[in-house]
Amino acid sequence: MTAALRYPRLLALQLRVSLTTAMQYRADFVVEGLMSVYWVSWNLLPLLILYADRPSVAGWDFPSALVVIGWFVVLRGILEGAINPSLVDIVERIRTGAFDYVLLKPADSQFLISTARFAPWRIIDVIGGFVILVIAFARLGRTPAVGDLAAGGLLMLAAVIVMYALWVGVVAASFWVVRLDNLTYLLGALFDTARWPVQVFRGAWRFLFTFVLPMALMTTYPAMALLGRIDVTTALACVAGALALAIGARLLWIGAVRNYTSASS
Amino acid sequence: MSLRSTARAVPQLLRTGLAETVAYRAEFVVWMLTTTLPLVMLGLWTSVAADGEFRGYSSPDFVAYYLAALIVRNLTGSWVVWQINDEIRRGILAMRLLRPVHPFVAYAASHVAAVPLRGLIALPVTVILLATTARDSLTHDPLQIALILPSLAGAWLLTFAFLFGLGCLAFFIDKSMALLDVYFGVFAVLSGYLIPLSMLPSWLPTVARWLPFRFMLSAPVEVITGRELGAGGAAQLVALQWGYAALILALALALWRAGVRRFEAVGG
Numbered sequence: 001m002t003a004a005l006r007y008p009r010l011l012a013l014q015l016r017v018s019l020t021t022a023m024q025y026r027a028d029f030v031v032e033g034l035m036s037v038y039w040v041s042w043n044l045l046p047l048l049i050l051y052a053d054r055p056s057v058a059g060w061d062f063p064s065a066l067v068v069i070g071w072f073v074v075l076r077g078i079l080e081g082a083i084n085p086s087l088v089d090i091v092e093r094i095r096t097g098a099f100d101y102v103l104l105k106p107a108d109s110q111f112l113i114s115t116a117r118f119a120p121w122r123i124i125d126v127i128g129g130f131v132i133l134v135i136a137f138a139r140l141g142r143t144p145a146v147g148d149l150a151a152g153g154l155l156m157l158a159a160v161i162v163m164y165a166l167w168v169g170v171v172a173a174s175f176w177v178v179r180l181d182n183l184t185y186l187l188g189a190l191f192d193t194a195r196w197p198v199q200v201f202r203g204a205w206r207f208l209f210t211f212v213l214p215m216a217l218m219t220t221y222p223a224m225a226l227l228g229r230i231d232v233t234t235a236l237a238c239v240a241g242a243l244a245l246a247i248g249a250r251l252l253w254i255g256a257v258r259n260y261t262s263a264s265s
Numbered sequence: 266m267s268l269r270s271t272a273r274a275v276p277q278l279l280r281t282g283l284a285e286t287v288a289y290r291a292e293f294v295v296w297m298l299t300t301t302l303p304l305v306m307l308g309l310w311t312s313v314a315a316d317g318e319f320r321g322y323s324s325p326d327f328v329a330y331y332l333a334a335l336i337v338r339n340l341t342g343s344w345v346v347w348q349i350n351d352e353i354r355r356g357i358l359a360m361r362l363l364r365p366v367h368p369f370v371a372y373a374a375s376h377v378a379a380v381p382l383r384g385l386i387a388l389p390v391t392v393i394l395l396a397t398t399a400r401d402s403l404t405h406d407p408l409q410i411a412l413i414l415p416s417l418a419g420a421w422l423l424t425f426a427f428l429f430g431l432g433c434l435a436f437f438i439d440k441s442m443a444l445l446d447v448y449f450g451v452f453a454v455l456s457g458y459l460i461p462l463s464m465l466p467s468w469l470p471t472v473a474r475w476l477p478f479r480f481m482l483s484a485p486v487e488v489i490t491g492r493e494l495g496a497g498g499a500a501q502l503v504a505l506q507w508g509y510a511a512l513i514l515a516l517a518l519a520l521w522r523a524g525v526r527r528f529e530a531v532g533g
Contacts, residue, residue, distance in 0.1 A: 035446065042450055046306065049464055050313060053320065057313050182295050189299035194310070200312045213465070 011115055018085075018118035025244035031197040032121040033110065040073055040128050043195060044057060065197060066136035071156065072195045074129030075218060079191070079201050080162060081122025081231065083167050086114055087184060091174045097262045110253045127227055133226075139249040151235055152226035159218040163191075165242070165249035166214075175256035222259040271527040272458060274366045275374055282378025290382070297386055300338055306459065307331040320464055326490070330461055331403035333486040338458065340380060340417060340425045341481065345372050346445050349432030358528065370517060376425060404491025409499045416485040418502045422512040424481045427479045430517030435525030457483030477513060480506035 022028070051062040060068070067120065090113055093099040102112050137143060144152065168184045190213055193201075198209050198216035209215040219236050224230040286293060307327060314324040322330070350371075352358040362367050395403060404410060431448060435441040453459045454469075455478035462473045462483050473479055484506050489500045 038450055044458055045454065046309065049460060049466060050309070050319075052315065052466075054316070057309075148411075162496075163431065175416070182299070186295050186299050189301040192301055193305050193357055196305070196309050200306045202312065218504060 006107070007101070007111060010111070012254030014115040015118060019120050022120040029121055033124050034052050036124045036128055040125075040132070043073065043134075058197065060197045060199065063136045064137065064223070064227055066132055068197050068219050068228055069195055070129050070136055071159075071223050072129070072219045072227075073132060074156075075159060076162060076191070077129060079124045079163060079167075079188070081119045083114075083164055083182065084188070085117040085119045087167055087171045091170055094175060099260065100262050103257070103260075109257055110161040110250070111170075114164075114168070118161030123143050136167070146226060147178075148226055148228040152222055152228065155222035155225045155230075155235060156240050159222050161242045162198040162214055162217050165245035167244075168249040169252050172174070172252040175260055176216060191215065191218075197223070200203055214241060214245070269365055269368055273464065273503070278366070278371055278374035279378045282375035284505060286379045286382050293379070293382065293387060296382065297339055297342075300342070302336060302458065303335040303338065311371070317491070321395050322464075323462070325399040326402045329395060329399035329490045330486060332399065333489040334458055334482060336387055336489075337417065337482050337485045339383050339503070341421045343376055343425050343428045345376065345428050346432040347368070347433075348425065350435045350442055351355070352385065353435045353528065362525065362528075363530060372429065373425060378433060380421070390397040402490055404489065404494075405489060406496050407498035409488060409491055411486050411501050412496070412499045413485065416499070416504050416506060419503060419506040419510050420481050420485045423506060423513060425515045426482070426510060426514040427477065430513065430520050433517065433520040433524045436527050437449070450462045452478050452481065455479065456481050457486060461515065477509045480509050 002177060047062070047065055050057065051065070055061060090099070093102070100107050105112060134203060174183065183211060186212070193209055193213075194215040198206055198220040201209055203244055206216075210217075217238050221234065225235060299341050305478045310319065310322070310327040310331070311324045313319050314322060314327055340483050349358075352361065358368075361371065364371070399424075407429070424454075428448075431441070431444060434444060453466070455462075457479065462470050462479060464470075465473060473483075487494055487502065493500075
């Protein structure tokens with residue numbers, strides 16, 4: 001079987017396992033759905049309060065800010081549904097040596113680890129986020145132009161890649177510093193800053209969230225592209241940044257696996 | 266489990282807790298750094314207030330509010346729900362029950378032991394920032410300043426007792442960790458952690474004023490920043506807070522008693 005066929009099939013298999021597990025807890029669907037609705041309103045509350053009194057903040061009016069937060073909710077759904085569940089227990093596997101079993105399997109270790117577990121119910125967040133995006137554009141009274149939609153789609157893809165690369169990078173780092181197993185939590189907490197447009201932050205903070213921790217790449221720029229407010233150079237820089245991060249994470253992973261000396265007896 | 270044997274055990278429990286905290290200092294610092302919500306909100310609101318006061322809050326007011334919230338949150342943080350859940354699930358709780366000290370005291374001691382290090386990490390930077398950028402938004406009333414410590418202690422006890430009770434629910438239901446998420450969601454809104462209570466829409470501020478969550482975070486923050494309070498108001502607030510703490514503590518301990526009766530140690 002060629003690799004081109006093998007990996008999609010493997011992915012489908014891993015997805016099916018996760019789905020079967022999730023189906024065993026069907027009641028969770030209702031609970032998680034309600035929780036999603038609650039958290040989305042929770043996220044919107046500060047914005048609702050803020051825009052009740054002010055027409056705009058840092059150049060963002062209410063519908064435009066909704067685009068950012070809608071995409072933030074989608075990304076968060078992807079993070080908690082497809083990225084975090086797999087990566088969260090890998091540190092434990094490195095510590096105990098159970099990571100050996102992953103390396104023994106005849107498939108790429110990063111692929112196997114990244115697809116090990118999904119949380120299918122998080123699809124509710126993804127749908128909820130897109131609903132917010134639709135509401136935002138309804139409030140703006142227009143649909144995004146085809147070009148903006150294409151650019152937005154591209155930057156959204158780049159955002160997902162950036163997020164995945166960051167998380168894999170942190171996990172790869174845990175091969176060296178096994179003790180820091182809560183670094184992904186820290187990254188998750190920092191990701192919370194991406195819920196506001198980056199222009200809200202000033203000076204050093206904005207620099208930090210754009211270049212050091214690319215939160216702007218993840219939410220602000222895709223939203224700006226959808227709104228037709230981004231220039232070509234910035235968009236291209238985003239894509240280039242995403243590719244660079246992806247390559248960097250891959251290299252880090254390869255280096256980490258090479259450095260791995262089993263902890264088991 | 267006499268009072269005297271407990272009193273004798275507490276110093277050693279505190280020493281053990283401190284040693285644990287020092288041993289896991291790296292994780293400890295990372296955990297504290299995950300408390301980013303007040304800073305995220307601070308970023309938003311100072312940006313808003315740069316164009317003029319927002320509902321009576323100027324930019325330094327917001328700085329004072331959220332830095333105080335950050336301090337309170339860091340000093341009152343608790344992982345007891347996670348602890349109890351884990352120990353019930355793995356059966357380790359059986360060992361704890363054998364010891365001649367009430368588990369509430371043991372858990373509380375390990376939490377108290379972490380407070381000095383938490384303070385050491387959280388306080389210097391935040392206090393300097395408060396003193397330099399938000400001086401005028403803090404209280405200057407000496408009586409009110411004297412009440413800061415009691416209000417922090419009350420917030421700690423109330424939070425800990427509440428979460429201890431929440432942890433005890435693991436005796437009765439399987440997925441009680443999910444409740445922690447629900448708790449945090451409600452707490453964040455009704456304690457003033459997300460936004461100052463007075464800024465909540467319609468009837469929410471009135472409800473929030475009388476629910477226990479306010480006394481977990483907003484109360485000490487109000488005492489520190491001194492908004493519309495005065496020493497008398499602050500004293501009233503702290504008295505109510507300690508009343509709530511006693512009430513919740515009694516409920517949590519009752520829940521513990523009922524729960525332990527149902528406990529069957531799993532594993533060895």
